[in-house]
Amino acid sequence: MRVFLSVLLLTQLIACSPNDTASNTLFDESHLRQDIKILSSDKFEGRAPNTRGEKLTLQFLTRSFGEMGLTKPNGKDYLQAVPMISYAASEQQVISLGELSLNNQQDIILNSRHDKETISIRNAPLVFVGYGINAPEYHWNDYRDLDMKGKIALILVNDPGFSHPESDLFGGKAMSYYGRWTYKFEEASRQGALGAIIIHQTKPAGYPWSVVVNSWNGPQQDLQPNNEKANNEETNNTAINNRVNIEGWITFDKAKQLFNNAGLPLKNLLDRASASEINLPLNMTASIAFKNKVEYSTSYNVIATLPxxxxxxxxxxxxxxxxxxxxxxxxxxxxxxxxAVDNASGTAGMLAIARQFIKQIKENGPLARSITFIATTGEEQGLLGSRYYVQHPLYPLDATVAVFNLDSSNIYGPTKDYIIIGKGKSELENYLIKNATRQERHAISEANPEVGGFFRSDHFSFAQKGVPAVFAGGGNQPIDAATSLKKEQMKKNMQGCYHDICDEYREDWDLRGALEDLTIYYQAANELANNHDWPGYYGGTEFYSLRPAHPAITP
Structure with a gap:
C-alpha cells in the first residue's frame, strides 16, 4: 500500500493463536509461502501498474483462478480494465518558499496531477490553513472567509483530535477522514487553491519522511478524468484543472524555518490550530518550476467468482x-x-481462501451466496482499483453483502488477541469476533487509531458506498515467550521496511498466525455465504445512513 497504510500494519499486524487445532489444518502453509515468494520475487520487479511486473502478476493471478475453475465475471477473462493517467514530476525542480530554497526529496516533494508539460508558479501567496478542514457537522472551517484563488495552502497532517485525544473533536484519538492527506488535497481543490503542501510530522502522519519520499517519488497514477481519456485537449483540461496545480509534502524542520522567517513560530500555531479554526497569510510567496510528463494507460483488476x-x-x-x-x-x-508483506502476503492469502472454498464445495456442496475475489490495482496510488470498481461494479453494490480485505499479513507468529482496524463500525465485525473467540482470542482495536488505518486500504472504497467492509488480523500479545522473543528479533530485521526495498520474503517468517487469520476470514465469509443476514453500519458511524444496522443500535 502507499502512504495510505500505516507502518502499524507492518510492525503490529500479528496473528492468531494455535489453540484451535482444526483451524491450523485448513490452509497449506507451504503453498501460501510459495505464492508470496513468487509474487515478491525480483522477477516481478515490484509489481507496479503498467510495467512488466504487472503483466507477470496478471498472468500468475489469472492462471491461479483458472486452475481453481472460478467463473470469469465478464464471460471472457478475469480482467477489469482500469483507465489510468500517470504524472511524473522531473527530478530537477526549482522550489523557493519565501527566502528558503528547498531541495527536492530532501526537504520537500511535489507533484502535479495536471496534463501540462511544464509546471510554473511565480510569486504565489502562502497561506497557513491549520488542518485544512471544512466540516460543517463539527462547526469547523479552516478556510472561513478565505479566497484561496492563486494561493498555496500550508496544511497540518491529521486532525485536531490527535492533539486532544480526550476530546470528542473529530473522533478524539482515532483519525477521522478529515485527517487523511487525500481529503486535504481534495478540500484545497474545492476551495480553489493553486496548490497544497502538507507539513509532515512522523507521529501524527504514522510514518517517517522516508515513506513519503519512497511513495511520492516517480510516476504518480490516478484514475483518468471521468474514468476515461478525454477526447480532446479542451475537455481534458476542463476535467483535470479543478484539482490544485501542485501538491506535496514539506519536512517539519523546513516548515519551522519557513514560519520562523515569517515571524510565526510553528509551535504556537500548532497549539492554536488544535484548539480552534485558524488561517492566516505568511506574507511571503512561493515560486516553483519543474517538468511534468503525462501518460495515459490501462491497468487491471483481476476478478473471479465462485457462484x-x-x-x-x-x-x-x-x-x-x-x-x-x-x-x-x-x-x-x-x-x-x-x-513481500505489502501486499504479496495478502494476495497470496486471498488465493488460499479461494482454494479452501473450492475444497469445501467439493466435499460439502455449493454455497447459497456467491463469493467473489478481487485483486485490485493501484492501491498504493490512492486505492485506484477499488475506487474504480465501486464506480463500475461488475456486481451491484446493493447486492454486495460484505467485503473482507487482506492487506499485509502477519509474519511474526501467533498471538492471544486479534486486531480489527476501526473496530466498532459495523455488524460484520461480529462474525470476526465470533470466530476469533473459537481460537480463544479476544478482539481489540488497533493500538494507534490516530494514524487512520481504516482509511488506508481498499475496504474503505466500499465503506464509502455503504457496503460493510472489514480489515483485520494480527494482535499485540504473542502466544508464548518463545514467540515473543522471535517476534522482537524479526521486528528488528524488518524495521524501516515499510515501502522500502527491504520488504522482501524471508524464510524465517512465522506464518502460523497468518494461517489462523485466514481461518477467521474464511469461517466468517462461509457463514455469511449460507445465511440471509445483511450486516449494516452502527449508528454514530460515518456510513450508518448508507446501510444502517437493524435495529438502529450502536456497538
Whole structure:
C-alpha cells in the first residue's frame, strides 16, 4: 500500500493463536509461502501498474483462478480494465518558499496531477490553513472567509483530535477522514487553491519522511478524468484543472524555518490550530518550476467468482491489492521494492481462501451466496482499483453483502488477541469476533487509531458506498515467550521496511498466525455465504445512513 497504510500494519499486524487445532489444518502453509515468494520475487520487479511486473502478476493471478475453475465475471477473462493517467514530476525542480530554497526529496516533494508539460508558479501567496478542514457537522472551517484563488495552502497532517485525544473533536484519538492527506488535497481543490503542501510530522502522519519520499517519488497514477481519456485537449483540461496545480509534502524542520522567517513560530500555531479554526497569510510567496510528463494507460483488476445457488446474485467479496511501488532506477544496487508483506502476503492469502472454498464445495456442496475475489490495482496510488470498481461494479453494490480485505499479513507468529482496524463500525465485525473467540482470542482495536488505518486500504472504497467492509488480523500479545522473543528479533530485521526495498520474503517468517487469520476470514465469509443476514453500519458511524444496522443500535 502507499502512504495510505500505516507502518502499524507492518510492525503490529500479528496473528492468531494455535489453540484451535482444526483451524491450523485448513490452509497449506507451504503453498501460501510459495505464492508470496513468487509474487515478491525480483522477477516481478515490484509489481507496479503498467510495467512488466504487472503483466507477470496478471498472468500468475489469472492462471491461479483458472486452475481453481472460478467463473470469469465478464464471460471472457478475469480482467477489469482500469483507465489510468500517470504524472511524473522531473527530478530537477526549482522550489523557493519565501527566502528558503528547498531541495527536492530532501526537504520537500511535489507533484502535479495536471496534463501540462511544464509546471510554473511565480510569486504565489502562502497561506497557513491549520488542518485544512471544512466540516460543517463539527462547526469547523479552516478556510472561513478565505479566497484561496492563486494561493498555496500550508496544511497540518491529521486532525485536531490527535492533539486532544480526550476530546470528542473529530473522533478524539482515532483519525477521522478529515485527517487523511487525500481529503486535504481534495478540500484545497474545492476551495480553489493553486496548490497544497502538507507539513509532515512522523507521529501524527504514522510514518517517517522516508515513506513519503519512497511513495511520492516517480510516476504518480490516478484514475483518468471521468474514468476515461478525454477526447480532446479542451475537455481534458476542463476535467483535470479543478484539482490544485501542485501538491506535496514539506519536512517539519523546513516548515519551522519557513514560519520562523515569517515571524510565526510553528509551535504556537500548532497549539492554536488544535484548539480552534485558524488561517492566516505568511506574507511571503512561493515560486516553483519543474517538468511534468503525462501518460495515459490501462491497468487491471483481476476478478473471479465462485457462484452460489439460490442466492447467486448476492455476493460476499474478498479484496487484496496486487500492486506495489515497482523499481527505482535512481538507486544503485538493489532498487526493487518487492512488497513481500505489502501486499504479496495478502494476495497470496486471498488465493488460499479461494482454494479452501473450492475444497469445501467439493466435499460439502455449493454455497447459497456467491463469493467473489478481487485483486485490485493501484492501491498504493490512492486505492485506484477499488475506487474504480465501486464506480463500475461488475456486481451491484446493493447486492454486495460484505467485503473482507487482506492487506499485509502477519509474519511474526501467533498471538492471544486479534486486531480489527476501526473496530466498532459495523455488524460484520461480529462474525470476526465470533470466530476469533473459537481460537480463544479476544478482539481489540488497533493500538494507534490516530494514524487512520481504516482509511488506508481498499475496504474503505466500499465503506464509502455503504457496503460493510472489514480489515483485520494480527494482535499485540504473542502466544508464548518463545514467540515473543522471535517476534522482537524479526521486528528488528524488518524495521524501516515499510515501502522500502527491504520488504522482501524471508524464510524465517512465522506464518502460523497468518494461517489462523485466514481461518477467521474464511469461517466468517462461509457463514455469511449460507445465511440471509445483511450486516449494516452502527449508528454514530460515518456510513450508518448508507446501510444502517437493524435495529438502529450502536456497538
Amino acid at each position: 452460489g445457488t439460490d442466492q447467486t446474485n448476492e455476493h460476499v467479496l474478498f479484496t487484496a491489492h496486487w500492486d506495489h511501488i515497482g523499481t527505482d532506477k535512481q538507486k544503485t544496487g538493489d532498487n526493487i521494492y518487492n512488497g
